Amino acid sequence: xxxxxxxxFLFLIPLLSQKKISYEFDYATFRYDASSxxxxxxxxxxxxxxxxxxxxxxxxxxxxxxxxxxxxxxGKVVQQKDWKVKNAVxxxxxxxxxxxxxxxxxFALPPSKYFLTISVADVNTPESKVSLKEKLNLLQITAEKxxxxxxxxxxxxxxxxxxxxxxxxxxxxxxxPAPNLLFGETQxxxxxxxxLYNLQTAEGNxxxxxxxxxxxxxxxxSKNKVFSNKTESRVEVNTVNISKxxxxxxxxxxxxxxxxxxxxxxxxxxxxxxxxxxPDTAFxxxxxxxxxxSQFAILSTEECDQxxxxxxxxxxxxxxxQFAKITSIEGKREFLHKFWKEKDETPETPENETYMNYxxxxxxxxxxxxxxxxxxxxxxxxxxxxxxxxxxxxxxxxNQTDSKPYEIWxxxxxxxxxxxxFADLTGFSDYQLINSTMRxxxxxxxxxxxxxxx
Numbered sequence: 388x389x390x391x392x393x394x395x396f397l398f399l400i401p402l403l404s405q406k407k408i409s410y411e412f413d414y415a416t417f418r419y420d421a422s423s424x425x426x427x428x429x430x431x432x433x434x435x436x437x438x439x440x441x442x443x444x445x446x447x448x449x450x451x452x453x454x455x456x457x458x459x460x461x462g463k464v465v466q467q468k469d470w471k472v473k474n475a476v477x478x479x480x481x482x483x484x485x486x487x488x489x490x491x492x493x494f495a496l497p498p499s500k501y502f503l504t505i506s507v508a509d510v511n512t513p514e515s516k517v518s519l520k521e522k523l524n525l526l527q528i529t530a531e532k533x534x535x536x537x538x539x540x541x542x543x544x545x546x547x548x549x550x551x552x553x554x555x556x557x558x559x560x561x562x563x564p565a566p567n568l569l570f571g572e573t574q575x576x577x578x579x580x581x582x583l584y585n586l587q588t589a590e591g592n593x594x595x596x597x598x599x600x601x602x603x604x605x606x607x608x609s610k611n612k613v614f615s616n617k618t619e620s621r622v623e624v625n626t627v628n629i630s631k632x633x634x635x636x637x638x639x640x641x642x643x644x645x646x647x648x649x650x651x652x653x654x655x656x657x658x659x660x661x662x663x664x665x666p667d668t669a670f671x672x673x674x675x676x677x678x679x680x681s682q683f684a685i686l687s688t689e690e691c692d693q694x695x696x697x698x699x700x701x702x703x704x705x706x707x708x709q710f711a712k713i714t715s716i717e718g719k720r721e722f723l724h725k726f727w728k729e730k731d732e733t734p735e736t737p738e739n740e741t742y743m744n745y746x747x748x749x750x751x752x753x754x755x756x757x758x759x760x761x762x763x764x765x766x767x768x769x770x771x772x773x774x775x776x777x778x779x780x781x782x783x784x785x786n787q788t789d790s791k792p793y794e795i796w797x798x799x800x801x802x803x804x805x806x807x808x809f810a811d812l813t814g815f816s817d818y819q820l821i822n823s824t825m826r827x828x829x830x831x832x833x834x835x836x837x838x839x840x841x
Contacts, residue, residue, distance in 0.1 A: 408450065408515045409433035410507045411567040415537035416525060418584050418620075423495045424525050427539070428454060429564035430505065431487040432472055438511040439482050446482055447475040449510040454492060456523070459500040462786040466494050471510070491554055491564060498525045502783060520781050522755070533585045533593070533616075535643055538656035540565050541578040544624050558622045571661035575630035581623050581641060581654060589616040591647030598640045599627055602746070607632060613646075632660050633667035636747055657750075683724040691719035697749050697764055698723075700773055701730065748773050758817035767820040771796065771807050775825075778807075790838040794818060802826060810838045 412430040419425040430452070437448040449471060456466035472488050501523040508516035542565040548556060555561045562580050570577050579597075586593060592613050599608035608627055627639065636659055643652040686694070695702075695710050702710075706726065713719050727742045728734070749764045752772050756763035763769040778796040785792045793810040805825040809818035822834035831837070 407436065408507055408509050408512075408517055409436035410450075410517065410519075412505050412519060412521075413540070413564065413566045413568060414503070414521070414523070415539040417536045417582055418528065419495045421528065421530070423497050424528065425493055425495050426523070426525070427491055427493045428503070428505065429489070429491050429539075429566040430507075431489045431564075431566040432507060434474060434486045434488055435483050437482075437509045438515075439479065440511050441479075444477055445475045446477070446479045447473065448482060449473040450488075451508045451510050453504075453506045455504045456494075456496070457502045457504075459502055459522075459785055465496065465501070468492060468494075487567075489564060489566065496525060498527045500524050502785075518780050519777075520783070530585055531588065532650060533583065533589050533643060533645070533652055535641055535652045535654040536582040536584070538639060538641060538654050539580040540568055540639075540656055540658050541580055542574060544578045544580060546624065560624065562624075565658075568658040569661060570629050570658060571634075572630075572664070575628060577627040577629055577639070577658060579625060579627070579639060579656070582620065583623060583643060583652075584620045586616045586621065587619055589645040589648070589650065591645055592616060594644045594646055595623060596642045596644070597625065597627075598642070599632075600638045600640065601632075602636045602750070607637070616645075629660050629662070631665060632662060633665045634661050634663060635659075635667070635743065636750060659747075683720045683727075686716075686720055686723070688716045688719065691716065691723060694723055695719075695726075697746070698726065700770055701745075702726070745773065748776070756818075759815050761817060766817060768794075768796075768809055768818050771820065775801060789841055790835075791840060792818075793821075793838050798825075808834050810834075812837065 410430060410432045412428060414426060414428045417425045417427070432450050434448055437450060439446045439448050441447075450473075452470050452472060454466070454468045455464060457463065458465050470492070472490060474488055476482060502520060503523045504518055504520045506516060506518040539562060541562050543561075543563040545561040545563075547559055548561040550556060550561060553561050555563050562578075565574075565577075583593070583595070592615055594611055594613050596611040597609065598606050601607050610625070612623070612625075614621065623641075629637075636657060638655055638657050640653065640655045644650070683691075699707060710719070710722055713722060727739055730741050731739045732741050752763035752766075752769035754763065756766045756768040756772065758766055764773060775798055779799040780797040782795040782797075784790065784794070791810055791812060791814075793808060796807040796809070798805050798807075802825065806823065807820060807825065807828070808822040810821050811818050812821075820829055821837050822831045823829055
């Protein structure tokens with residue numbers, strides 16, 4: 388029996404070593420001084436995604452983290468930090484729970500455009516390293532009008548906290564970040580933190596209005612607060628109860644308005660809700676058929692055309708030709724319902740998660756890859772992102788002396804590992820696909836000649 392247990396454990400070792408570390412990060416920027424901003428980067432690591440090591444009576448997980456900030460204009464590294472995140476427990480079952488190890492790092496930077504990269508590797512499984520990258524655009528600071536900082540989304544805010552040693556302590560409170568921006572049954576309240584500056588420049592009182600919009604642009608929550616312009620700055624914290632909101636992507640928008648002058652300041656932040664028990668009544672009508680209970684039954688002609696245009700990457704030639712021949716709104720609605728129903732990977736659930744995930748990617752593609760007047764989903768990078776998701780790694784070469792700007796996206800889990808190479812051939816930040824090792828995609832093994840400037 389003992390031999391069987393040992394063999395079973397040895398069999399599990401390679402499986403455990405293949406775990407891919409799971410983590411999320413988010414950031415918010417605040418005023419630091421007259422010439423710089425303070426950037427806070429929030430991160431969370433799923434404890435159960437790491438390989439534990441046992442020593443004596445303790446089970447320990449440990450991650451090595453790296454954060455690098457590069458100035459996008461000069462290519463110069465302006466910030467770099469390495470640190471470890473470690474946790475030890477006496478009961479190995481604690482390591483399997485969905486517990487996130489949460490932290491924050493911060494630094495001051497002058498206004499500019501940057502690339503932020505944060506990488507995480509399991510110390511006990513170095514090959515598990517994962518990197519995420521984000522553009523960081525720090526706008527110029529002005530003292531001539533009132534303004535809002537970024538919004539920090541938090542899982543909890545403890546006001547008048549006495550725990551001044553906490554890494555989350557600021558302005559007399561502990562602001563516990565929620566880097567995954569996900570809320571739902573177990574986390575039904577969204578906390579948010581923001582800072583207001585230069586209030587004395589307002590002619591009247593400040594009306595701070597908070598709105599939450601769903602993915603279709605409908606306001607599902609609002610509240611407001613009025614305060615005086617007698618102080619130079621202030622902190623605002625508040626909450627949004629999302630327990631009755633259906634699953635989906637939402638945007639929190641803060642609008643500060645001068646009560647006497649036509650002056651406004653805005654700040655917004657996206658978050659996500661997972662409430663599988665709450666029906667999405669905004670997209671449903673009474674009826675017995677599956678179609679009448681779907682979100683497609685109430686779409687306008689324009690909305691049908693827009694949705695299918697964004698869905699074309701998943702359509703074959705026959706489907707594209709078929710949709711082009713449909714003239715009635717009823718026909719377009721029913722076509723879209725059937726099209727996405729066939730792609731629903733979990734038909735046993737009332738929601739079409741495949742549809743929701745795809746259009747969540749559309750929104751993210753618009754945020755990340757828009758170029759000139761072209762929406763992000765229409766670009767080559769947007770198309771690849773929609774079809775294949777987030778790359779495992781991205782290598783960016785924005786300012787090489789001997790080449791035009793280009794990027795190499797790596798997908799480790801597709802066809803044993805593939806790459807996509809995008810280049811800004813026109814100089815207008817519209818990166819075109821010039822090479823890929825993915826079957827069926829454009830391939831040009833001599834792609835480097837197209838980006839060479841000499």
